[in-house]
Amino acid sequence: MRKKAKFQVGVRGAMLGTMGFSAVLTIYGLKAKFSFGSSVYEGKERLEGKTVIVTGANSGIGKSTATELLRRGGRLIMACRDVDKCEEARREIMEITSQNNVVCRKLDLASLDSVRQFADNINKTEDRVDILVNNAGVMGIKERIETEDGFEMHAAVNYFGPFLLTHLLLDKLKASAPSRIINVMSPTYKANHINFSDINFKDSYNASKAYGRSKAALASFNLKMAELLDNTGVTTYAPMPGVVDTNLKRHQITSPWKQFVSKFTSWLQKTPESGSQTVLFCALNPLISDQSGFPYRECQREDNEGSVNRQLPRERLYLTSLVWTGLKDADEAKREFDEMQEMAKS
Numbered sequence: 001m002r003k004k005a006k007f008q009v010g011v012r013g014a015m016l017g018t019m020g021f022s023a024v025l026t027i028y029g030l031k032a033k034f035s036f037g038s039s040v041y042e043g044k045e046r047l048e049g050k051t052v053i054v055t056g057a058n059s060g061i062g063k064s065t066a067t068e069l070l071r072r073g074g075r076l077i078m079a080c081r082d083v084d085k086c087e088e089a090r091r092e093i094m095e096i097t098s099q100n101n102v103v104c105r106k107l108d109l110a111s112l113d114s115v116r117q118f119a120d121n122i123n124k125t126e127d128r129v130d131i132l133v134n135n136a137g138v139m140g141i142k143e144r145i146e147t148e149d150g151f152e153m154h155a156a157v158n159y160f161g162p163f164l165l166t167h168l169l170l171d172k173l174k175a176s177a178p179s180r181i182i183n184v185m186s187p188t189y190k191a192n193h194i195n196f197s198d199i200n201f202k203d204s205y206n207a208s209k210a211y212g213r214s215k216a217a218l219a220s221f222n223l224k225m226a227e228l229l230d231n232t233g234v235t236t237y238a239p240m241p242g243v244v245d246t247n248l249k250r251h252q253i254t255s256p257w258k259q260f261v262s263k264f265t266s267w268l269q270k271t272p273e274s275g276s277q278t279v280l281f282c283a284l285n286p287l288i289s290d291q292s293g294f295p296y297r298e299c300q301r302e303d304n305e306g307s308v309n310r311q312l313p314r315e316r317l318y319l320t321s322l323v324w325t326g327l328k329d330a331d332e333a334k335r336e337f338d339e340m341q342e343m344a345k346s
């Protein structure tokens, strides 16, 4: 008798547990899917007469951000590595927004040459650049890939490419001030620091560290540029979109089982529209025009965290990046950094 009662209690407990778990999962899923609790940017700013560049605008968060920015009446430049994909997305975006002031321009961030050609074209053909959204990115590439410039692929696309692009467009951004640079961030930046002895993962490669460190480098750049651009009217922001259902995970979903799990879990993630809200907040909100250099999450400012806060590594990364992207002479950069180290000691 006692055994039977125990069994019944056990079954009831298991059923309640399963129901509870399912309910929590459903609520969580609905919350994520329909963005309950996720912020929505409600500002009504218009962009007539302004020019916006969005990198990686053919997919995911970039496409969603580009759509909303075009809807607001600006000129949109979609900077994409695959022009066919870009044209397809452009047609779709024009149809959704009923706006047609949008062009596709080829930009492969894995090639410094391509970045130079893109920037050269923009500087020659565009009157202004008001918002630059460094959105394009890659994540989770299983095996180390080296680009034509000798960079590891995450480092190239997520950091060195945007670094060079931003510098080459700086004069236009300054001439169009008040203007903004948006560096799309991930919270992984907090737990990662730059390993100066192996920035390009030649000694040992780890996909998740490669992604995290590329974002740590971008966060450091975001803060460094805010310092450099103080009083120029050009401000920088690092929005974190949250966990969003996009093509970003393509390198991680390599088996049918992973595809199945991904289909299920993607339902629990934000839509690209929801994921683009903090990016839009950073690009448009007039109330944060004096709050440059910070990360933002759910349309709220956060503090910079991790190695980003340490000045010497930030300077070292900045000078290294200037040299590696061909913007500064190596000896000159070394002299500058040595002086900085001496000053820090004294």
Ligand SMILES: NC(=O)c1ccc[n+]([C@@H]2O[C@H](COP(=O)([O-])OP(=O)(O)OC[C@H]3O[C@@H](n4cnc5c(N)ncnc54)[C@H](OP(=O)(O)O)[C@@H]3O)[C@@H](O)[C@H]2O)c1
Binding pocket: 055, 056, 057, 058, 059, 060, 061, 062, 079, 080, 081, 082, 085, 107, 108, 109, 110, 111, 134, 135, 136, 137, 138, 139, 157, 184, 185, 186, 187, 240, 241, 242, 243, 244, 245, 246, 247, 248, 249
């Ligand atoms: N999804 C998330 O949960 C999440 C979370 C935190 C941060 N983020 C960040 O959000 C940004 C956008 O990612 P997403 O989630 O929207 O992913 P996505 O859908 O994969 O979009 C990435 C975009 O970057 C482009 N891209 C990749 N390599 C490039 C290259 N070499 N040159 C130029 N463009 C290149 C892709 O072009 P193709 O279509 O031609 O490949 C695509 O347009 C990334 O910076 C990512 O790190 C995303």
